[in-house]
Amino acid sequence: MATVWVFVQESDGAPSTLGLELLTKARTLGDVTALYVGEGSESAFATVGEYGASAVYHLTPADALVSGPVAAAIAGLVAEHSPDLILFGQAYDDRDVAGRLAARLERTVLSNAVDVSLGDTVAATHEIFGGAQLAMSTITGERPYLVLARPKSFEAEPSGGPAPTVTPVDLPDVGAAAARVTGSHVEEKEGPQLEEAAVIVSGGRGLGSAEKYALIEAVAKPLRAATGATRAIVDAGWVPYAKQVGQTGKTVKPAVYIAAGISGAMQHLVGMKDSKTIIAINKDPEAPIFSVADLGIVGDVNSVLPKLAEELERS
Amino acid sequence: MKVVVCVKQIPDPASEYTLEPDSHWLVRPTEQVLDDTDRYGVEMGLQLAQEAEGGTVTLVSMGPAGNMQGIRQALAMGADKAVVVDDAELRGSDALTTARILAAAIRREGFDLVIAGTESTDGYSGVVPQMVAELLDVPALTYATSVEIAETVTIHRQTMSGYDTVEAALPALVSVTAGVVEPRYPTFKGIMDAKKKPVDTLTVSDLDVDPVIDQKVTEVTPAPERSAGTIVEDDGEGHLAIIAKLRELKVI
Ligand SMILES: Cc1cc2nc3c(=O)[nH]c(=O)nc-3n(C[C@H](O)[C@H](O)[C@H](O)COP(=O)(O)OP(=O)(O)OC[C@H]3O[C@@H](n4cnc5c(N)ncnc54)[C@H](O)[C@@H]3O)c2cc1C
Ligand SMILES: Nc1ncnc2c1ncn2[C@@H]1O[C@H](COP(=O)(O)O)[C@@H](O)[C@H]1O
Numbered sequence: 001m002a003t004v005w006v007f008v009q010e011s012d013g014a015p016s017t018l019g020l021e022l023l024t025k026a027r028t029l030g031d032v033t034a035l036y037v038g039e040g041s042e043s044a045f046a047t048v049g050e051y052g053a054s055a056v057y058h059l060t061p062a063d064a065l066v067s068g069p070v071a072a073a074i075a076g077l078v079a080e081h082s083p084d085l086i087l088f089g090q091a092y093d094d095r096d097v098a099g100r101l102a103a104r105l106e107r108t109v110l111s112n113a114v115d116v117s118l119g120d121t122v123a124a125t126h127e128i129f130g131g132a133q134l135a136m137s138t139i140t141g142e143r144p145y146l147v148l149a150r151p152k153s154f155e156a157e158p159s160g161g162p163a164p165t166v167t168p169v170d171l172p173d174v175g176a177a178a179a180r181v182t183g184s185h186v187e188e189k190e191g192p193q194l195e196e197a198a199v200i201v202s203g204g205r206g207l208g209s210a211e212k213y214a215l216i217e218a219v220a221k222p223l224r225a226a227t228g229a230t231r232a233i234v235d236a237g238w239v240p241y242a243k244q245v246g247q248t249g250k251t252v253k254p255a256v257y258i259a260a261g262i263s264g265a266m267q268h269l270v271g272m273k274d275s276k277t278i279i280a281i282n283k284d285p286e287a288p289i290f291s292v293a294d295l296g297i298v299g300d301v302n303s304v305l306p307k308l309a310e311e312l313e314r315s
Numbered sequence: 316m317k318v319v320v321c322v323k324q325i326p327d328p329a330s331e332y333t334l335e336p337d338s339h340w341l342v343r344p345t346e347q348v349l350d351d352t353d354r355y356g357v358e359m360g361l362q363l364a365q366e367a368e369g370g371t372v373t374l375v376s377m378g379p380a381g382n383m384q385g386i387r388q389a390l391a392m393g394a395d396k397a398v399v400v401d402d403a404e405l406r407g408s409d410a411l412t413t414a415r416i417l418a419a420a421i422r423r424e425g426f427d428l429v430i431a432g433t434e435s436t437d438g439y440s441g442v443v444p445q446m447v448a449e450l451l452d453v454p455a456l457t458y459a460t461s462v463e464i465a466e467t468v469t470i471h472r473q474t475m476s477g478y479d480t481v482e483a484a485l486p487a488l489v490s491v492t493a494g495v496v497e498p499r500y501p502t503f504k505g506i507m508d509a510k511k512k513p514v515d516t517l518t519v520s521d522l523d524v525d526p527v528i529d530q531k532v533t534e535v536t537p538a539p540e541r542s543a544g545t546i547v548e549d550d551g552e553g554h555l556a557i558i559a560k561l562r563e564l565k566v567i
Contacts, residue, residue: 065481067445067455090441092474096457099410099445108411108529111440127538129332130439134538135339141529148442179454179483182469187477199566223566235493241473248434248441256566258557273541277564279557285546292541295560299549308554315558315567 002030010038130266206261264289
């Protein structure tokens, strides 16, 4: 049986949803070990077991920047145990660790996978051109194969596995490659979160200015919806990165996604096109967002959104 | 201070991207543009080099050089020189091969700070900078929304909940987001000067790297498309169509 390792990062004291998605997939491919990064706890490890890991390597980077020491430690484990495949998510720390590990092991990394299979070699389906096309790739050469899978590619489902054996792993000193996290700034998380909300209202550059994002919030509130954004307005500093939907932000699949003043670039669509119903408001009838919208309103957000908010408040 | 910025030339994103039939490699026309993502790295590099006395900015790029238009764009912003690695052997390079070539070219130039984007527009593997950092044995301060250099380098590293402050000694690599600085537009003088700036073109044999390409694309298919629905012109009542839809879906 193949040995599959899964990178699982802790989020708010529990394994991240992305980690659980990867574990769910991994257990269809072989015997699963989790590379658990974070404080860890009995209940966190139990969850990892429930989703299919029979063993856990526990890595605790404390105030070190994760990538250097964690990649070095995993490289040590690989030399000792020779896994066939290591699965990561397409997320910040995952990318950093996978990249450094790949360079250490002299194996490449396959990014943006939405599906992966393991036979004589590894084969993965991955998105290219911002998600407009799907490519199938294989990696030849020695194992382990390293694959980064996009969030929401697999649905997280517990298998009812028992508590795994947990082995703490020492993090080596990486000398000149070390960096320290000296502070953490946490932005207020108010209201429904993007990953869980049944309804999402997102805004783009078409809003015109940071202040106009209030129009999005006004529509979201009566719907108890989460608020999202395009990268354009995150980069412009109008809203925090946590709100970004798309290729380099969050992947969401709500029942209803309302896109206001969003052009519908491939890199945005890839993060929301699996929403059940898409409603778009854009003043340009040619905007690509209309090609995926179930309902499109050709109009000005400054006029449509305030009226919509008012009507929602009333009903 | 010696700053090296990794920049990529890509086919104009406004044009349709196509793949070569059997290899599935991206078709790269003679005239390519500077990846917009890398304008932020170039600007950041220029600002940091200016703050440090006698700072210089060198561009490093791998890929079909074509007519170098994209490289000239970055030189026109103010970078001092460029090193472009162009070799037919590198067509279809995977992320690791790309990183090994870049790292070798960077080491050859010497550096205090390497700057890269967070993900390229055409390939977006999102791992090349981290690989380069490991190969150079320096820290990778990634996803920076601000960069400061004193004795050490300190960044704000974007996170899902806000940002972390991360600090490391130089030499180091920093990957920057598009929020880090506002890139300048080249001036007329910049564009004229860029024509005279040195551009070294290297091949694999100039670098001590044996390119092994392990990732092969075997098949490409269009992603499943969603079909469009009803489009309504807003006549002042457009919001009511949304209300009706939300009712139909039992959201309200
Ligand atoms: C590697 C890479 C990764 C990326 N990742 C992401 C990602 O994760 N998420 C993401 O969103 N983007 C991402 N992008 C950026 C993406 O390509 C687009 O640039 C971005 O999505 C555009 O945002 P926007 O729709 O807000 O802005 P624009 O494209 O500028 O569109 C604004 C729209 O508003 C409309 N408009 C203007 N005024 C009004 C008005 N008064 N009323 C109604 N409509 C109006 C316009 O017609 C236009 O369609 C990425 C790009 C790259 C290269
Ligand atoms: N061929 C290349 N030449 C120069 N820089 C590159 C190249 N490929 C990637 N990079 C750098 O690495 C960053 C991330 O690219 P990628 O890993 O392809 O998403 C880019 O923004 C560039 O700064």
